[in-house]
Amino acid sequence: MRLIISNSSQEPIYEQISKQIKNLIIRGELSEGEALPSIRGLAQELQISVITTKRAYEELEREGFIETVPGKGSFVSSQNKELLKEKRIKMIEEKMGEIVAEGKSLGVSLEELEEMLKLLYEEEV
Amino acid sequence: MSNILEIRNLRKQYDKFSLKDISFSLERGYIMGFIGPNGAGKSTTIKLIMNLIKRDSGEIKVFGLDNIKNEKEIKEKIGFVYDENYFYEHLSILEMKRIIAPFYKHWDDGTFKKYIKDFNLPPSRKIKDLSKGMKMKFSLALALSHRAELIIMDEPTSGLDPVFRIEMLEILQSLIQDERVSVFFSTHITTDLEKIADYITFINDGSIVFSRPKDDILESFALIKGGKELLDKDTRKEFLAIKENSFGFEALTDNTDRIKKIFKNEVIIERPTLEDIMVYTVRGEIKCLDSY
Amino acid sequence: MLRLILKDILIQKKTLLTAFIYGFFAIYVFGVKYYTNGGFVAGAVAIGYLFITYAVSYDDKNNCHIALNSLPVKRIEVVLAKYLSVVLFGCIGIFTMIIDGFLAELFGFAMPKNYVAINNVLMVFGVLLVMYSIYYPLYFRFGAVKMNIVNVFLFMTIIVLPKALGEFILNHENNPLIKEVLNFIRNSPKSVIQILSFAAVALISLISIGTSTRIYKSKDF
Numbered sequence: 001m002r003l004i005i006s007n008s009s010q011e012p013i014y015e016q017i018s019k020q021i022k023n024l025i026i027r028g029e030l031s032e033g034e035a036l037p038s039i040r041g042l043a044q045e046l047q048i049s050v051i052t053t054k055r056a057y058e059e060l061e062r063e064g065f066i067e068t069v070p071g072k073g074s075f076v077s078s079q080n081k082e083l084l085k086e087k088r089i090k091m092i093e094e095k096m097g098e099i100v101a102e103g104k105s106l107g108v109s110l111e112e113l114e115e116m117l118k119l120l121y122e123e124e125v
Numbered sequence: 126m127s128n129i130l131e132i133r134n135l136r137k138q139y140d141k142f143s144l145k146d147i148s149f150s151l152e153r154g155y156i157m158g159f160i161g162p163n164g165a166g167k168s169t170t171i172k173l174i175m176n177l178i179k180r181d182s183g184e185i186k187v188f189g190l191d192n193i194k195n196e197k198e199i200k201e202k203i204g205f206v207y208d209e210n211y212f213y214e215h216l217s218i219l220e221m222k223r224i225i226a227p228f229y230k231h232w233d234d235g236t237f238k239k240y241i242k243d244f245n246l247p248p249s250r251k252i253k254d255l256s257k258g259m260k261m262k263f264s265l266a267l268a269l270s271h272r273a274e275l276i277i278m279d280e281p282t283s284g285l286d287p288v289f290r291i292e293m294l295e296i297l298q299s300l301i302q303d304e305r306v307s308v309f310f311s312t313h314i315t316t317d318l319e320k321i322a323d324y325i326t327f328i329n330d331g332s333i334v335f336s337r338p339k340d341d342i343l344e345s346f347a348l349i350k351g352g353k354e355l356l357d358k359d360t361r362k363e364f365l366a367i368k369e370n371s372f373g374f375e376a377l378t379d380n381t382d383r384i385k386k387i388f389k390n391e392v393i394i395e396r397p398t399l400e401d402i403m404v405y406t407v408r409g410e411i412k413c414l415d416s417y
Numbered sequence: 418m419l420r421l422i423l424k425d426i427l428i429q430k431k432t433l434l435t436a437f438i439y440g441f442f443a444i445y446v447f448g449v450k451y452y453t454n455g456g457f458v459a460g461a462v463a464i465g466y467l468f469i470t471y472a473v474s475y476d477d478k479n480n481c482h483i484a485l486n487s488l489p490v491k492r493i494e495v496v497l498a499k500y501l502s503v504v505l506f507g508c509i510g511i512f513t514m515i516i517d518g519f520l521a522e523l524f525g526f527a528m529p530k531n532y533v534a535i536n537n538v539l540m541v542f543g544v545l546l547v548m549y550s551i552y553y554p555l556y557f558r559f560g561a562v563k564m565n566i567v568n569v570f571l572f573m574t575i576i577v578l579p580k581a582l583g584e585f586i587l588n589h590e591n592n593p594l595i596k597e598v599l600n601f602i603r604n605s606p607k608s609v610i611q612i613l614s615f616a617a618v619a620l621i622s623l624i625s626i627g628t629s630t631r632i633y634k635s636k637d638f
Binding site for chain 2: 475
Binding site for chain 1: 154155156294295299302320321323324338339340
């Protein structure tokens, strides 16, 4: 399991953690039923506050990615692959929504946005 | 969840300084940093918790018990580390340990020996011949060797080199792996807390400015940077404190959304450090009082 | 509390050697020269004084009260321990003088009869308790450093007082009050005088303990 925390990022640390774990689950690197490090253990390893890791886990739990069994720890919950994909697509949709809003506020046309997207899509392999 | 430390409406009046009605609490299993400038009341608060000075009014509960009525019981489970050496200087580390150990029912000599070894402390050296860092390590070893559940420290990291400061933070974090243990420590070196503290209590001029989870604090405040032309009588009011130089301004806010609405893209919004928040708040208040 | 008393010894193991040597000095000055058993009392009291003075000055030197009162102890225990260690240091003084006296005899010095009499032993405790009943409340209020001069003065007074008092009484034997007191002492059985002295010392000690406790309890460190 790989987790990299950036202290200089604008993104709050709990979000960095939950996002990275989410991606690990979606990509199948963390499989169903697998145990996650304990909240306190993870905080110690990453040298961050217990509250931060707790919040990350709570978020993952709320979104149904993990389950916490009191006294035993947290585990990757059984995932519906289709549902997972849907979730990811929804995330993309949300981000696109932001792009559209930003584009509109700057007066960028749909064609221009499409062009930009096309360029980026082809660029990134 | 149970509070390991609870302070309510605590007051202490001195001639030139007073602790004004302070309240905050700390949950079991967490680390709380107690920050504030020198003379803000950090040591006074800690001394009141330890019943080294008498409170004028208010309530202090440790492990749910009154800190004066149940003084002995409570201190059995408190590990203390102070900013200065209050042990017998002419004694060696071992001699001092032999005096302290019998006071605690749950003294664990194995743990003490382990820390002495880990910290590279020479057991037969006299306390007066130890460096400041070594004295601190010795204090810490004593504080951690009787199965204390609340570790109270007054400026433990001041005067320590960064390497040991990090080592100490690691020790504190390993302590709270046991969910029964909490750590309460005062410091003016906020970078130590930026990493591991779960809660931050900020005291200034004898009053608590805030006592909240560190993440909340760092998220709710923002550092705003922009050109001076943006500042006028009205916009100035939007900030908690402003620092100006000849090229622009930097200011602290706790309402980022509102600032975004007013200044749109004309300002840079950054995440502040605890030090930023502390410095701006202290200066801001002083400015209001017109005494600086 | 026993730990607090033990602490008072552990912080000054070296004083034991000083006491041992001082004992001979006391025997020589008070005992051999004047051939009285005052050497025993004076020596034991002085040794007690030595230990107590060191104990309080070490306590105050690094403000060890802060460390002590952060341990699981109550302030009243700190105070009581100080009074009990007076008794303990009195014992150490007495034992040192007994050993030193024994050794002095072994080396051929003529020791006074009744060198170690029960009266002398009681006298040591009585003198130390009265002395420190005066000293401790002031010490707990003002600290060891400010009390240094008072301490020396007190010690000298205790040493000089009996002789001065004796002379004073001899010179004023006709004073009606003194006459009355002397008559009472002469006519009462020894046991009554002993009980009365004992009660007086106990009363003084108790009042002093009460005062010290009140002062120390309200102290801010």
